[in-house]
Amino acid sequence: MILSLSTSHTVLEMSESSQPAVIITTVMQEQQRPLRRKINTQSTPNFSAFFRTSSGHSGRFFNNLLQRTMAHRQRADIQLRSLLNEPEESLPTFIRRASDQLSNEKLSIEKVSKLLNTQPFIIERLVRILYLSTDNNKDIQTLSKSEVQKLTRILNSTIDVRALVFFLILDEAGDDYVTSNGLTQFYEKYLKYLKTFDENRLQEVIQVLLQKFHLDQKSQIDFEEFYSIVSKDSTLLESLSQFTVHPTWFIKSPSTPSGKENKLRQFFSNYYWQQKIYEQRTNKLTIDYIKDNLSRIILLLLYLLTNLALLIYVIIYRTIIIKSNVLVIFARIGGMLLNFNCALVIILMLKHTILFIRTHKFLRKLIPVDDHIDFHKVIGRIIAGLSILHTIAHIANFARLDDYSWVTYMFTTKPNIGWIHGFTPLSGVILCVILTIIVVCSMQWIRRGGHFQIFYWTHLLYLPFFVFLIIHAENFWKWIVGPLSLLLLEKLYSILKRYSSRSGRTYLHSVTIEQSNVISLNIYRPKNFNFKPGDYISINLPCVALYEFHPFTISTAPEETDYLRVHIQAVGNWTKQVYQRFKEMSKDDAEENQIKIYRADIHPEESIVDLQNIEQNHIQDADDDDDENESAITKSHVKLRKREPVFIKGPYSSCARYVFDCKHVVLIGGGIGITPYASILSSLMAQFRASYVVCKHCNGINYSSKGLVGNRRLKKVDFIWVNRDYKNFEWFLNLLRQFEQEQEYYLASNSNEKRFLDIHLYFTEIKHDENIGHVPLDLVTKIWAQIAGQDIFTSLKSKTHIGRPQWQDIFNELISGENASTANDVSIFFCGPSTMGKTIKNHCTKFRFRFYEEKF
Ligand SMILES: Cc1cc2nc3c(=O)[nH]c(=O)nc-3n(C[C@H](O)[C@H](O)[C@H](O)COP(=O)(O)OP(=O)(O)OC[C@H]3O[C@@H](n4cnc5c(N)ncnc54)[C@H](O)[C@@H]3O)c2cc1C
Numbered sequence: 001m002i003l004s005l006s007t008s009h010t011v012l013e014m015s016e017s018s019q020p021a022v023i024i025t026t027v028m029q030e031q032q033r034p035l036r037r038k039i040n041t042q043s044t045p046n047f048s049a050f051f052r053t054s055s056g057h058s059g060r061f062f063n064n065l066l067q068r069t070m071a072h073r074q075r076a077d078i079q080l081r082s083l084l085n086e087p088e089e090s091l092p093t094f095i096r097r098a099s100d101q102l103s104n105e106k107l108s109i110e111k112v113s114k115l116l117n118t119q120p121f122i123i124e125r126l127v128r129i130l131y132l133s134t135d136n137n138k139d140i141q142t143l144s145k146s147e148v149q150k151l152t153r154i155l156n157s158t159i160d161v162r163a164l165v166f167f168l169i170l171d172e173a174g175d176d177y178v179t180s181n182g183l184t185q186f187y188e189k190y191l192k193y194l195k196t197f198d199e200n201r202l203q204e205v206i207q208v209l210l211q212k213f214h215l216d217q218k219s220q221i222d223f224e225e226f227y228s229i230v231s232k233d234s235t236l237l238e239s240l241s242q243f244t245v246h247p248t249w250f251i252k253s254p255s256t257p258s259g260k261e262n263k264l265r266q267f268f269s270n271y272y273w274q275q276k277i278y279e280q281r282t283n284k285l286t287i288d289y290i291k292d293n294l295s296r297i298i299l300l301l302l303y304l305l306t307n308l309a310l311l312i313y314v315i316i317y318r319t320i321i322i323k324s325n326v327l328v329i330f331a332r333i334g335g336m337l338l339n340f341n342c343a344l345v346i347i348l349m350l351k352h353t354i355l356f357i358r359t360h361k362f363l364r365k366l367i368p369v370d371d372h373i374d375f376h377k378v379i380g381r382i383i384a385g386l387s388i389l390h391t392i393a394h395i396a397n398f399a400r401l402d403d404y405s406w407v408t409y410m411f412t413t414k415p416n417i418g419w420i421h422g423f424t425p426l427s428g429v430i431l432c433v434i435l436t437i438i439v440v441c442s443m444q445w446i447r448r449g450g451h452f453q454i455f456y457w458t459h460l461l462y463l464p465f466f467v468f469l470i471i472h473a474e475n476f477w478k479w480i481v482g483p484l485s486l487l488l489l490e491k492l493y494s495i496l497k498r499y500s501s502r503s504g505r506t507y508l509h510s511v512t513i514e515q516s517n518v519i520s521l522n523i524y525r526p527k528n529f530n531f532k533p534g535d536y537i538s539i540n541l542p543c544v545a546l547y548e549f550h551p552f553t554i555s556t557a558p559e560e561t562d563y564l565r566v567h568i569q570a571v572g573n574w575t576k577q578v579y580q581r582f583k584e585m586s587k588d589d590a591e592e593n594q595i596k597i598y599r600a601d602i603h604p605e606e607s608i609v610d611l612q613n614i615e616q617n618h619i620q621d622a623d624d625d626d627d628e629n630e631s632a633i634t635k636s637h638v639k640l641r642k643r644e645p646v647f648i649k650g651p652y653s654s655c656a657r658y659v660f661d662c663k664h665v666v667l668i669g670g671g672i673g674i675t676p677y678a679s680i681l682s683s684l685m686a687q688f689r690a691s692y693v694v695c696k697h698c699n700g701i702n703y704s705s706k707g708l709v710g711n712r713r714l715k716k717v718d719f720i721w722v723n724r725d726y727k728n729f730e731w732f733l734n735l736l737r738q739f740e741q742e743q744e745y746y747l748a749s750n751s752n753e754k755r756f757l758d759i760h761l762y763f764t765e766i767k768h769d770e771n772i773g774h775v776p777l778d779l780v781t782k783i784w785a786q787i788a789g790q791d792i793f794t795s796l797k798s799k800t801h802i803g804r805p806q807w808q809d810i811f812n813e814l815i816s817g818e819n820a821s822t823a824n825d826v827s828i829f830f831c832g833p834s835t836m837g838k839t840i841k842n843h844c845t846k847f848r849f850r851f852y853e854e855k856f
Contacts, residue, residue: 076160079160109142159241176223209780212783315329327396334391338383341383346486350483358655387431409425441455502526507594514601517570529651530558532653533682536652536676539552540649541645551652553566555679557686559686566675594643655852665717669721671722689742716755716758719760721760722762725763740759759796760805828852829853829854834855
């Protein structure tokens, strides 16, 4: 059925022609009778019209005086009626302009609720409260443009009106009282709809609400009492002030544009993006950009100059000294540049050398080491391009020569070209085949399309590639000998470490099946395995796949000496197999393999496994020496053979290593991208604990003056976690809770110290769009925080924000205010979805913060 809203032109005309005195009487009569659920606008005088007719100052004065002396309910009633009767022409311009975007089609309740980020039943209630349906018994299913305008008008008016509207929404029975039953039913319905809200907590949360509105002692409250509770608390008033409809939501209105309109929009949006790209490009060349990227720019220039110098050398040598033809010159240019680039491509993947550079601040300032993978990819493409140039030039040259046929030149050793038995052309053909395989299998659609193993194994063809390259080109060995030797040494070292029980060969201790397809593996930490917070390892579980290694960030702190933990999200073949294997493992199998399996997906409290307190049956008894270890296993520790073996490669460093060298760090994690920060925060907490001092006299615990903050360059950590749903990360929240508590103790005993860690959690399942969407939630979270003293979602002291972070505001705050840092001191570390990374990076460029990203 279609809702009809009565506008009141006739009423307006009547009231304008009436005497003011008569209207005042009507006003006073209306004040005696609070607004009922169904408002009869036809019989309601138009107060706005009246106030307009009462001329000048005296009218306004009278109006103010009248309103001030009224009860809140009466005041709100009058204002609401007045708004309902307001003719379309007198709507504020911003509402009229915005609603011009709306089509004349009716919008369904469902659509309006989506636009306003709220639940349909709230819109239904709103409509019933505010509008007069032509047929009261039928359901209202659509809203017209003018009804939407009215809704916007009302929800953008005074706080009195918004409070009244919210009160009426809670007043389900429509008898002008909010009852304990009504409030309970409303919130039960509302919170159950939020997927992330833990249903088991529903009753305790509702109890707190009832307590706040005194409904635990009495059965009902009227608007005056409701208003007095809300208005005494500025934060609750702030909640109600968000009970508004932002006009921008019209722009998102789902009216489908015609084909012509669509093209026009597309044109303008393309134009907009072109402009944006142009602006970004011009911005990029500013002095600030050059300063911030000096080492990158110098290295790039060096790279280009080296290539240029080699090119000039070949041209001079081949044209003046050897006097070669053009095709040979092109082939030789390609060959020479290939020598250099093939050597460079290896250097960029020397993981241990990169670790060395990362650990030395001076070196890492000179060399932009974090770009090594991106640079490796670019050089790979350049190698492919140069190979094409080199090959085509040689093929064309062979076709020009007369001594042998083209096929003989290309596929036999007869022409005796090259330095090893005329093998150069044939090895060239083999090289082309190998390179094509490597290049095709490195493409994004293979690497990221669920075929990572194809990419991995075909990339190992680099070894035969270099061997054939040495045979193919006489001088190539001079270029490659250094980098290739280093690479082989690194590989050898890595293999030895991997199979040594002191550093790489170990066993699984326990497994926790977390919620939302995450599993954590607790692994015995080998005796000589040293790492830094934020490092990652590559792990191999032979029980799942014999030869596959997968990288995962260590989420425990280096201070935790007995165990290593990694959190794995089941996303692809291998990770899903790991997840399924342990999830489905029977009790008997787990016992036989000596693994403990915790089911935090069923019992969330099991997520909080304190490994320090777990029985200490460490493998170290058996691993003093590799041989001894073997014999120990075979002789006395027969049981150990049944353990689940794990092989570890690494640790490898990431940009997270720099955290402790910065002054003010902002750690931003999206979803599972918090794992590097879990290790950093655990490590910081361990350092807090390490600075405990027990008083000799009173046994009280204090912190050493040379504690954590005093000793470090790192003075401030802001941790920002953006996630859809917190229920899935109980293990991490537990860490944050412990840290918060530790910090509270620390601050209590060191009153001069400032807060070290600030936690900012963003919950994106519910969008924050400045619309009415989350007002009931905002209200309940604030009340919960006041009464329970913690956040409703996370039980942390820090408040959870609803919706996506506004980076501009967040970054502004970092450099403004009393304890602000300078832009130079702020370093942003990010790990999470790449689109989010791009947005943050753009903001960092604008604010001139250093930006580091760890890519999973
Ligand atoms: C430095 C680093 C740290 C990481 N830390 C974590 C972590 O703490 N927790 C977590 O859940 N995930 C982490 N990842 C991602 C994790 O390695 C992949 O999700 C996992 O390897 C996927 O394997 P799969 O066979 O299940 O999925 P697939 O479908 O085969 O792969 C999914 C994606 O994972 C990547 N990937 C797959 N295999 C490998 C491999 N052997 N080496 C590198 N990348 C691979 C590829 O980009 C691929 O597109 C990290 C990745 C990197 C590079």
